[in-house]
Amino acid sequence: MSAKLLLDHVSRGTLSIGKGLLxxxxxxxxxxxxxxxxxxxxxxxxxxxxxxxxxxxxxxxxIGGELWHHVKVSAGRALLGLLIGGGLGLILGLLNGSSRIxxxxxxxxxxxxxxxxxxxLIPLVILWFGIDETAKLFLVAVGVFFPxxxxxxxxxxxxxxxxxxxGKSYGLNRWQLYKEIILPGAMPSILVGLRFSLGLVxxxxxxxxxxxxxxxxxxxxxxxxxxxxxxxxxxxxxxYALLGKLADxxxxxxxxxxxxWHAGYQK
Amino acid sequence: MSNLNLNFYEDHRLxxxxxxxxxxxxxxxxxxxxxxxxxxxxxxxxxxDLDLNIEAGEFVAIVGRSGCGKSTLLRLIAQLEKxxxxxxxxxSVRHFRxxxxxxxxxxxxxxxxxxxxxxxxxxxxxxxxKDKYQLAETLLEKVGLKxxxxxxxxxxxxxxxxxxxxxxxxxxxxxxxxxxxPLGALDALTRLEMQTLIERLxxxxxxxxxxxxxxxxxxxxxxxxxxxxxxxxxxQSFQVNLPRPRKKSIAFSQLEQQVLDAVLxx
Numbered sequence: 226m227s228a229k230l231l232l233d234h235v236s237r238g239t240l241s242i243g244k245g246l247l248x249x250x251x252x253x254x255x256x257x258x259x260x261x262x263x264x265x266x267x268x269x270x271x272x273x274x275x276x277x278x279x280x281x282x283x284x285x286x287x288i289g290g291e292l293w294h295h296v297k298v299s300a301g302r303a304l305l306g307l308l309i310g311g312g313l314g315l316i317l318g319l320l321n322g323s324s325r326i327x328x329x330x331x332x333x334x335x336x337x338x339x340x341x342x343x344x345x346l347i348p349l350v351i352l353w354f355g356i357d358e359t360a361k362l363f364l365v366a367v368g369v370f371f372p373x374x375x376x377x378x379x380x381x382x383x384x385x386x387x388x389x390x391x392g393k394s395y396g397l398n399r400w401q402l403y404k405e406i407i408l409p410g411a412m413p414s415i416l417v418g419l420r421f422s423l424g425l426v427x428x429x430x431x432x433x434x435x436x437x438x439x440x441x442x443x444x445x446x447x448x449x450x451x452x453x454x455x456x457x458x459x460x461x462x463x464x465y466a467l468l469g470k471l472a473d474x475x476x477x478x479x480x481x482x483x484x485x486w487h488a489g490y491q492k
Numbered sequence: 493m494s495n496l497n498l499n500f501y502e503d504h505r506l507x508x509x510x511x512x513x514x515x516x517x518x519x520x521x522x523x524x525x526x527x528x529x530x531x532x533x534x535x536x537x538x539x540x541d542l543d544l545n546i547e548a549g550e551f552v553a554i555v556g557r558s559g560c561g562k563s564t565l566l567r568l569i570a571q572l573e574k575x576x577x578x579x580x581x582x583x584s585v586r587h588f589r590x591x592x593x594x595x596x597x598x599x600x601x602x603x604x605x606x607x608x609x610x611x612x613x614x615x616x617x618x619x620x621x622k623d624k625y626q627l628a629e630t631l632l633e634k635v636g637l638k639x640x641x642x643x644x645x646x647x648x649x650x651x652x653x654x655x656x657x658x659x660x661x662x663x664x665x666x667x668x669x670x671x672x673x674p675l676g677a678l679d680a681l682t683r684l685e686m687q688t689l690i691e692r693l694x695x696x697x698x699x700x701x702x703x704x705x706x707x708x709x710x711x712x713x714x715x716x717x718x719x720x721x722x723x724x725x726x727x728q729s730f731q732v733n734l735p736r737p738r739k740k741s742i743a744f745s746q747l748e749q750q751v752l753d754a755v756l757x758x
């Protein structure tokens with residue numbers, strides 16, 4: 226009886242490990258095929274280098290300290306752009322969400338500007354700011370501004386009016402009403418905006434860094450293209466994927482902390 | 493069976509009012525004087541020439557069909573809305589010079605309206621100054637939610653949420669408590685528990701209570717006086733002279749039937 230029970234547990238254990246591995250089966254298979262195709266000469270390294278070559282390029286860049294330098298510059302740009310654009314989006318979203326006058330005055334204009342793709346501004350941005358840091362920050366900031374603005378605005382507008390009425394009747398002043406009810410009520414929506422912009426940051430940064438730069442992942446990739454170093458190009462592309470995922474994980478952690486009261490986030 | 497029994501014993505924690513408590517009722521409540529009150533929404537007349545005096549510490553229930561204006565009357569007293577015409581005056585009995593402000597009036601709404609992002613204790617402390625935080629804890633204990641203080645509102649049952657809302661309202665030591673059908677959404681057993689609790693705390697704290705309800709039995713159970721509203725004015729008023737705590741007696745049922753007939757006749 227007990228032996229059978231033990232066996233049961235073991236088989237269930239292997240089953241759950243198998244289930245955990247299942248999503249990785251296909252990617253692993255793909256990489257394997259890729260590796261075989263490259264080493265057999267079916268796939269030219271000028272088109273796509275072997276996975277081992279990509280890993281070794283990654284390793285060399287890491288050892289040389291080059292990688293760290295580029296990632297630092299790119300991440301710095303992403304963060305600063307997000308801070309400026311997201312900060313402005315948050316402030317304007319809060320303002321327009323709370324004040325009818327402000328929203329009547331500003332919202333139509335902002336909605337109009339929103340329809341211009343940030344990347345369409347590139348020629349103008351180059352004329353305005355030249356090709357240095359400001360141009361890149363501007364592009365990232367403009368791009369992330371709108372998701373945060375719209376979601377903050379919408380979040381504030383959709384706070385339960387019954388809760389606001391309750392707060393007023395329980396003697397909260399304007400500031401307390403904001404701090405205790407309106408802002409936390411809008412928080413789920415604001416965080417959606419943040420996650421959305423985090424996805425956008427990297428897209429914008431790739432383009433901005435390929436225009437012209439002296440450092441950054443985009444620069445590293447463009448530079449490698451000039452010398453047909455496809456392995457380094459691939460390292461750059463994978464780095465964007467990695468950083469994007471990392472940012473999303475961080476945003477998710479923030480969400481889980483800030484929305485721990487929410488039924489959807491409770492275990 | 494075991495479930496039912498558990499609830500029953502929980503009920504016993506909210507002990508009925510004893511004779512000693514009844515006699516020791518403090519007069520904290522405020523008098524409410526309503527004169528020629530009108531309320532329009534656009535062209536729709538909701539309240540019309542309404543006069544009503546409510547004594548300090550009195551428990552008044554307002555009944556009537558949907559749309560008779562009872563919730564509007566409560567919202568006007570709560571100062572959530574302004575009257576179109578007429579006046580609502582408040583007087584303090586205990587301190588003659590002391591005025592009654594909106595801080596002395598608290599409302600219990602139909603939904604508990606707890607803030608989902610604050611735990612139960614923080615909810616009960618909403619709007620209190622720091623030196624009165626202790627009061628919220630005391631009240632949570634009185635409504636039997638001391639162990640739930642650190643939980644989120646979503647983790648509580650409907651009855652527990654309304655109890656938390658009651659604790660929040662009473663943490664402000666109101667002189668007037670307005671109850672806008674707060675028990676409407678609860679099951680019968682929980683509702684009985686809540687009625688006992690409200691009656692006990694009303695006796696203990698001595699505030700003036702106004703209860704808007706659909707449930708005639710609840711009105712007879714709790715109120716000193718039942719006001720029947722019809723199309724924006726008072727159709728009838730019933731004095732309830734039954735000894736507290738009230739049990740379903742013949743007199744109780746007779747009065748309940750009488751009020752119910754009057755409501756149906758409107």
